[in-house]
Amino acid sequence: MxxxxxxxxxxxxxxxxxxxxxxxxxxxxxxxxxxxxxxxxxxxxxxxxxxxxxxxxxxxxxxxxxxxxxxxxxxxxxxxxxxxxxxxxxxxxxxxxxxxxxxxxxxxxxxxxxxxxxxxxxxxxxxxxxxxxxxxxxxxxxxxxxxxxxxxxxxxxxxxxxxxxxxxxxxxxxxxxxxxxxxxxxxxxxxxxxxxxxxxxxxxxxxxxxxxxxxxxxxxxxxxxxxxxxxxxxxxxxxxxxNTISENHTTALKIYPNPSSDVVFFNKKLNNVEIYNSLGQIVLTHPSMNDFINIRSLPSGYYLLKATDNGEIIKQLLIKQ
CATH class of the missing domain: 2.60.120.1350 (Protein of unknown function DUF4465)
Structure with a gap:
């Protein structure tokens, strides 16, 4: 697929x-x-x-x-x-x-x-x-x-x-x-x-x-x-x-708790946060700078978190309980 x-x-x-x-x-x-x-x-x-x-x-x-x-x-x-x-x-x-x-x-x-x-x-x-x-x-x-x-x-x-x-x-x-x-x-x-x-x-x-x-x-x-x-x-x-990666492999993003059933926090403020499901569809966005995102509305499963940090694109596996 x-x-x-x-x-x-x-x-x-x-x-x-x-x-x-x-x-x-x-x-x-x-x-x-x-x-x-x-x-x-x-x-x-x-x-x-x-x-x-x-x-x-x-x-x-x-x-x-x-x-x-x-x-x-x-x-x-x-x-x-x-x-x-x-x-x-x-x-x-x-x-x-x-x-x-x-x-x-x-x-x-x-x-x-x-x-x-x-x-x-x-x-x-x-x-x-x-x-x-x-x-x-x-x-x-x-x-x-x-x-x-x-x-x-x-x-x-x-x-x-x-x-x-x-x-x-x-x-x-x-x-x-x-x-x-x-x-x-x-x-x-x-x-x-x-x-x-x-x-x-x-x-x-x-x-x-x-x-x-x-x-x-x-x-x-x-x-x-x-x-x-x-x-x-x-x-x-x-x-x-x-593994978690970034586009140039230099930015270390930590998200916690992961898995989570509610709010997920980041160790830095991120811009243009997007959450993708396993079909590659965007299911959640947060365009402004922030160090958390609420995923309570998402069904349980595996997701891709994608965000921008100082112009660098970061991607991380996220698990919703």
């Missing part, structure tokens, strides 16, 4: 890159966390919160959806009990723990329900590593009682399994990246593939975001929804933080 790009382009990226690699979490060897502690979520590397829904149905029956984390790498067992293993059979260097995504589906429509990870700061996502779960990969390769063998009996069926990653700034969609975890649409069957290695996916086109949404889709979809197991594994989400 052009207006969103203009909004996010008003910020400068920190030079350093950061990573969500789950290494602040701990697991015994060959194990996983799936939300059975009923915590409802987990936070990785202090910035990314991954929601989880765990249900104990009684009689030893449980289910989960959303996000889990694991260090399992069984590449040969094709059944539901192996839903936490990555198909690469290994972990990334210095990152033995990885994330597992499972998308639930709507009981009425069969539509896949996206899973959304939230970030506590506005970030520029750079890339992330993804691979298949062993359960999904071997099901596509061999088929089972519920899911077809990709390619069919002849190998000619144009099957596919796709991950869709959507960037969001609050409720505004900033962009979408698609990645095929399996693709059998080639004329030459020798080119058909199911992803087995860790693959790096470029996310830079998503711009400034504070949420990433993950959804899976498949050619093997019937009247009750997708038949392919709705899993994939991921790790090392690389990102940079957005």
């Amino acid at each position: 052009i207006l969103v790009a203009a909004f996010t382009g008003a910020f400068a990226l920190a030079k350093s890159q950061n990573v969500v690699d789950f290494e602040n979490l701990s697991l015994p060897p060959d194990s996983f966390w799936n939300g059975s502690d009923m915590s409802g979520s987990f936070t990785a590397n202090g910035i990314a919160t991954f929601p989880n829904s765990f249900v104990d149905w009684g009689g030893g029956m449980t289910s989960w959806s959303g996000f889990a984390y694991s260090n399992k790498a069984d590449t040969v067992t094709q059944d539901f009990s192996n839903q936490y293993s990555n198909f690469a059979g290994n972990s990334l260097i210095n990152s033995p723990i990885f994330g597992v995504n499972y998308n639930n589906s709507d009981w009425n429509t069969g539509q896949i329900i996206p899973n959304v990870v939230s970030f506590s700061s506005v970030i520029q996502p750079i890339s992330m590593y993804v691979t298949n779960s062993t359960y999904a990969a071997l099901t596509m390769k061999n088929g089972d009682a519920y899911s077809k063998k990709f390619g069919g009996t002849t190998g000619d069926d144009p099957d596919w399994f796709k991950l869709t990653i959507t960037g969001m700034l609050d409720s505004i969609t900033t962009g979408t990246v698609e990645f095929y975890l399996a693709d059998y649409r080639f004329i030459d069957n020798a080119q058909d593939y199911i992803v087995k290695d860790w693959q790096n996916v470029d996310l830079t086109s998503l711009g400034a975001i504070n949420k990433l949404s993950f959804s899976l889709s498949s050619s093997d979809t019937g009247m009750f929804g997708m038949n392919t197991p709705a899993y994939f594994c991921f790790d090392n989400i690389m990102y940079s933080l957005y």
Whole structure:
């Protein structure tokens, strides 16, 4: 979206890159966390919160959806009990723990329900590593009682399994990246593939975001929804933080409190203060010199504050509670 790009382009990226690699979490060897502690979520590397829904149905029956984390790498067992293993059979260097995504589906429509990870700061996502779960990969390769063998009996069926990653700034969609975890649409069957290695996916086109949404889709979809197991594994989400900038990077503007629900104060008197929403629209102005502005009338969300100080244009991210 052009207006969103203009909004996010008003910020400068920190030079350093950061990573969500789950290494602040701990697991015994060959194990996983799936939300059975009923915590409802987990936070990785202090910035990314991954929601989880765990249900104990009684009689030893449980289910989960959303996000889990694991260090399992069984590449040969094709059944539901192996839903936490990555198909690469290994972990990334210095990152033995990885994330597992499972998308639930709507009981009425069969539509896949996206899973959304939230970030506590506005970030520029750079890339992330993804691979298949062993359960999904071997099901596509061999088929089972519920899911077809990709390619069919002849190998000619144009099957596919796709991950869709959507960037969001609050409720505004900033962009979408698609990645095929399996693709059998080639004329030459020798080119058909199911992803087995860790693959790096470029996310830079998503711009400034504070949420990433993950959804899976498949050619093997019937009247009750997708038949392919709705899993994939991921790790090392690389990102940079957005910083406050001025046009010549010399003026240090401080605004407080930030976030705020009422009046925002500046550490200096500013002229021509303008507040932009995430669509790039001016929603509030204060043309005269002042060291505060009242934002009580604004809906909660992220805004860009733009002002002039001694002829210099200053821009700052502002959060309305």
